[in-house]
Amino acid sequence: MLREVSMIIFFVGLAMALNSMRGxxxxxxxxxxxxxxxxxxxxxxxxVREVIRQAMIREPRNAASVMRLQFHDCLVNxxxxxLLLDDTPSMLxxxxxxxxxxxxxxxxxxxxxxxxxxxxxxxxxSCADVLIMAARDAVVLSGGPSWExxxxxxxxxxxxxxxxxxxxxxxxxxxxxxxxxxxxxxxSVESLVALSGSHSIGKARCFSIxxxxxxxxxxxxxxxxxxxxxxxxLDNLCPLNGDQNVTGDLDSTPxxxxxxxxxxxxxxxxxxxxxxxxxxxxxxxxxEHVLRFSRDQxxxxxxFKAGMVELGRLPPQAAMGSEVxxxxxxxxxxxxxxxxxxxxxxx
Numbered sequence: 001m002l003r004e005v006s007m008i009i010f011f012v013g014l015a016m017a018l019n020s021m022r023g024x025x026x027x028x029x030x031x032x033x034x035x036x037x038x039x040x041x042x043x044x045x046x047x048v049r050e051v052i053r054q055a056m057i058r059e060p061r062n063a064a065s066v067m068r069l070q071f072h073d074c075l076v077n078x079x080x081x082x083l084l085l086d087d088t089p090s091m092l093x094x095x096x097x098x099x100x101x102x103x104x105x106x107x108x109x110x111x112x113x114x115x116x117x118x119x120x121x122x123x124x125x126s127c128a129d130v131l132i133m134a135a136r137d138a139v140v141l142s143g144g145p146s147w148e149x150x151x152x153x154x155x156x157x158x159x160x161x162x163x164x165x166x167x168x169x170x171x172x173x174x175x176x177x178x179x180x181x182x183x184x185x186x187x188s189v190e191s192l193v194a195l196s197g198s199h200s201i202g203k204a205r206c207f208s209i210x211x212x213x214x215x216x217x218x219x220x221x222x223x224x225x226x227x228x229x230x231x232x233x234l235d236n237l238c239p240l241n242g243d244q245n246v247t248g249d250l251d252s253t254p255x256x257x258x259x260x261x262x263x264x265x266x267x268x269x270x271x272x273x274x275x276x277x278x279x280x281x282x283x284x285x286x287x288e289h290v291l292r293f294s295r296d297q298x299x300x301x302x303x304f305k306a307g308m309v310e311l312g313r314l315p316p317q318a319a320m321g322s323e324v325x326x327x328x329x330x331x332x333x334x335x336x337x338x339x340x341x342x343x344x345x346x347x
Contacts, residue, residue: 032313036129036151041121045149048133051113053141055106060255063138064202065106070135070311071198072104073128075185076164078316080156081127083164084110084328097164102205102245107329110134114328127328128153132312139308142201144257145301150312154322157331171208173274175281187310193278193289194303195311200261201254203247204271206238212273214240225280227268234271250275262294 037044055062073083076094083100084107085093094100095107110130117125129151140146169178182192213234216223222231237248250271251261261275270276278286293300316322323332 032150032152034148034150037121037125041117041124043120044117044125044129045133047116047120048113048130049137049141051109051116052134052137055109055112056138056141061203062106062109063142063255064198064250065104066109067135067138067198068104068202069106069110070131070308071195072100072164072168073131074311074314076167077156077160078314079128079132079153079312080316080322081131081153081325081328082156082159084127084131085156085159085331086329091158092161093159094161094164097161097168099168099170100164102207110328114325118326123324123326126153126324127155130328135308139257139304142255142257144200145305147305147309150309154316155325155328155331156316157321157323157333169274171204171272171274172211173277175277175283175286178274178278179283179286185314187307189285190289190303191307191310193286193293194300195307196275196278197259197261197293197300197304199250199272199275200257200259202250203254204250205244206242206246206248207244208272209234209248210238210240210244213238216273223273223276225268225276230267230269259293259297259300262290262300265290266294 052063052066055066069083070079072094073079073081076082083094083104085091086095087093095104110127113130113134114125114127117130129149132149132151132153136147136149167181169181173181178192178196179189182188212223212226213231214220214222226234234248237246238244248271251264252269253260264270265276265279268276268280270279279290280287289303293303326332
């Protein structure tokens with residue numbers, strides 16, 4: 001039995017090594033385009049959508065969780081799946097960064113999609129592209145708009161927790177900080193407000209809002225820009241010394257991708273401070289977009305689609321090269337090293 005297992009590992013490892021050599025690149029390769037895998041893996045997009053559909057049946061919250069992964073990956077040194085890398089002895093990954101730890105989830109859904117793709121087209125579809133496809137599908141399957149995804153990315157060979165801590169906004173962020181963050185990526189105010197509408201679905205923890213409820217701006221008082229009835233509801237959900245891992249809905253239709261999120265902001269019923277400030281934070285530009293999207297769901301959908309495409313175009317910054325990973329959690333060299341270790345003679 002051990003001999004048979006070793007032989008299986010050997011041939012699997014040999015295939016991985018060959019695919020690793022084929023997938024490694026020192027540049028970005030071909031420019032992004034729709035239908036990138038139409039010849040090399042024609043079933044790729046259908047496979048990812050089916051995995052997301054099944055994941056949502058198991059747990060509807062997976063839709064919001066998967067969609068958020070694109071935002072957290074692309075803002076940190078570009079869309080390169082660095083977010084998905086596990087820590088190693090020589091690298092602190094991004095999963096435990098301040099904005100990600102105990103917040104991001106559903107990594108296993110991405111693993112499922114990648115494993116299905118590897119069975120059909122080994123070494124072809126990047127993890128970075130899986131994130132882009134999965135985010136679109138999560139929106140569509142939640143009742144939101146569809147769009148053509150641009151594909152052709154490669155996966156990074158490293159991740160940077162420090163950069164994630166530096167770049168990703170806090171749920172306490174104010175509107176001006178958010179606008180400046182998006183401007184630093186050449187993303188418009190409209191894109192900021194539209195992409196914030198991703199909070200049309202999903203939940204967040206009480207940890208993210210206790211400051212709003214009990215000590216906004218270190219005043220020892222609740223956020224004044226909060227509907228009193230809604231604040232009472234949140235007080236009951238998130239008492240001062242309660243369990244901060246309890247979750248609340250980000251808008252009042254948390255499983256349906258629609259413009260209710262913006263209607264809630266206008267009613268002063270935004271869950272996160274970084275959401276509510278888009279309407280009540282004193283900036284006319286963000287407020288006007290919130291009002292427009294609250295009245296016109298089609299306008300929101302069109303701006304959201306454009307924003308997701310723009311976000312997906314943020315280029316990787318790593319200078320160490322790239323590859324198509326066989327396992328989204330580890331670079332291919334790591335897998336090869338594990339293979340060699342498993343085949344080493346024991347004494």
